[in-house]
Amino acid sequence: MAAPSLAAHRVSRLFPHGSRGMASTSGFKADESAKPDTRSLISSTKDHSAISQAMKDAETSGTTLEVTDPIAGKHDAFAKTVDISGREENGRTSTNKDTKRVSVASDGQEDDVFRIGMFPKSTHRDGSIYRANHSWKREYNVTNRNETRLPEPTDCDIRNGKCIRHIPNRVLQILSLKLIKLTVDPGPVELYGYIAVRDYMDTLLNYIVNISRDDPIIVKQGSLVAMAGPKRGINMLSTALVEFDMRIKVGKEERHDCQLIDGVSDLDDLWSPWDCALKYRIDGDCGTVDLTVSRIDRAVMANVEVVVSEVRSSFDLCFHCFIGGYDEEIRLFNGTIGESRHLTRSVVAVVDGSTVDLKFEVASEPSDSAEHYYSFKAGMHGLDTREMKTEFGLISVKVTWSTLLSI
Numbered sequence: 001m002a003a004p005s006l007a008a009h010r011v012s013r014l015f016p017h018g019s020r021g022m023a024s025t026s027g028f029k030a031d032e033s034a035k036p037d038t039r040s041l042i043s044s045t046k047d048h049s050a051i052s053q054a055m056k057d058a059e060t061s062g063t064t065l066e067v068t069d070p071i072a073g074k075h076d077a078f079a080k081t082v083d084i085s086g087r088e089e090n091g092r093t094s095t096n097k098d099t100k101r102v103s104v105a106s107d108g109q110e111d112d113v114f115r116i117g118m119f120p121k122s123t124h125r126d127g128s129i130y131r132a133n134h135s136w137k138r139e140y141n142v143t144n145r146n147e148t149r150l151p152e153p154t155d156c157d158i159r160n161g162k163c164i165r166h167i168p169n170r171v172l173q174i175l176s177l178k179l180i181k182l183t184v185d186p187g188p189v190e191l192y193g194y195i196a197v198r199d200y201m202d203t204l205l206n207y208i209v210n211i212s213r214d215d216p217i218i219v220k221q222g223s224l225v226a227m228a229g230p231k232r233g234i235n236m237l238s239t240a241l242v243e244f245d246m247r248i249k250v251g252k253e254e255r256h257d258c259q260l261i262d263g264v265s266d267l268d269d270l271w272s273p274w275d276c277a278l279k280y281r282i283d284g285d286c287g288t289v290d291l292t293v294s295r296i297d298r299a300v301m302a303n304v305e306v307v308v309s310e311v312r313s314s315f316d317l318c319f320h321c322f323i324g325g326y327d328e329e330i331r332l333f334n335g336t337i338g339e340s341r342h343l344t345r346s347v348v349a350v351v352d353g354s355t356v357d358l359k360f361e362v363a364s365e366p367s368d369s370a371e372h373y374y375s376f377k378a379g380m381h382g383l384d385t386r387e388m389k390t391e392f393g394l395i396s397v398k399v400t401w402s403t404l405l406s407i
Contacts, residue, residue, distance in 0.1 A: 118263030171299035190216035193246030306343040315392040324354030
């Protein structure tokens with residue numbers, strides 16, 4: 001694999017079967033005789049250097065490199081080219097970001113972590129995200145602060161008992177969100193704010209977490225943060241933006257609060273393999289957050305809803321999810337239940353035909369915990385339900401299967 005010629009902005013790339021084009025700030029030309037599998041294209045340090053140099057050259061010159069798929073298809077409408085060069089209204093160009101892969105010691109182990117940077121003029125506290133005329137702000141409609149819709153497939157085409165219209169697709173799954181380090185008081189802090197994703201299927205905000213200042217969560221250094229979202233799958237047929245503004249509540253007035261992380265970055269499929277866990281580190285003013293993600297091929301959506309009813313007495317509930325092939329815990333809820341309530345509705349991406357395992361930890365106190373497990377097999381359509389009777393009340397689980405896109 002050779003470095004691209006910057007004179008030719010349009011380059012070709014072979015994708016695995018069923019995929020479509022991916023937009024990125026980097027580009028390369030794959031060996032036309034190679035097998036159509038991108039996973040082998042990232043293993044070489046030399047290849048990484050070529051891509052990295054092309055990215056730096058493109059950023060310096062303000063060039064946008066477009067990656068195109070030689071296979072045409074109906075999903076091409078979602079395969080957009082995004083200029084994230086940092087071009088401002090007056091025509092000046094600044095480097096957008098620097099994504100570095102580093103080894104970070106954790107409990108005596110060396111873990112591969114991608115330390116990501118932020119786009120220029122993308123912070124919320126100073127309002128710069130709403131100013132300047134960067135292309136990525138226009139393309140992703142950043143000034144629109146509305147939340148994404150909740151699409152449900154209703155246009156099935158059933159033949160011989162199977163739907164031939166809806167198919168598994170390429171989806172980004174957020175596996176975990178972890179508060180790695182605090183540069184303020186390392187004890188428990190009150191955390192609020194949001195992390196959301198924008199993709200080309202619908203550029204509105206798709207929240208991973210969204211915590212109000214009036215109802216912050218209490219976390220400590222090294223803790224996982226429960227994720228109530230996303231509310232729909234995240235399309236990985238084009239570059240996805242990750243937008244975040246998380247703060248630590250200090251006093252009565254917001255202006256005194258500490259900024260944890262603030263900015264916008266992006267995720268695409270050019271820098272790492274599919275179907276494995278990848279850790280991205282976000283450094284902020286008052287701490288560090290790790291976002292563990294996976295780009296899942298042939299994914300279907302598990303729409304998970306949990307309802308707690310007939311509460312007899314207050315209890316603590318921790319609700320985990322595990323998807324087939326991954327050891328990472330997806331924490332969807334951790335809190336106290338004192339009354340009947342609709343607990344959560346989250347969408348989890350999983351490879352078609354594999355499993356989703358749900359784990360419930362129910363306790364009245366830390367020393368007295370009971371665990372309940374339920375397993376569901378992934379499919380394109382269908383509905384699975386379970387009921388869990390405990391001494392504290394009744395918990396109902398509903399998993400509805402769907403796909404992100406149709407053909």
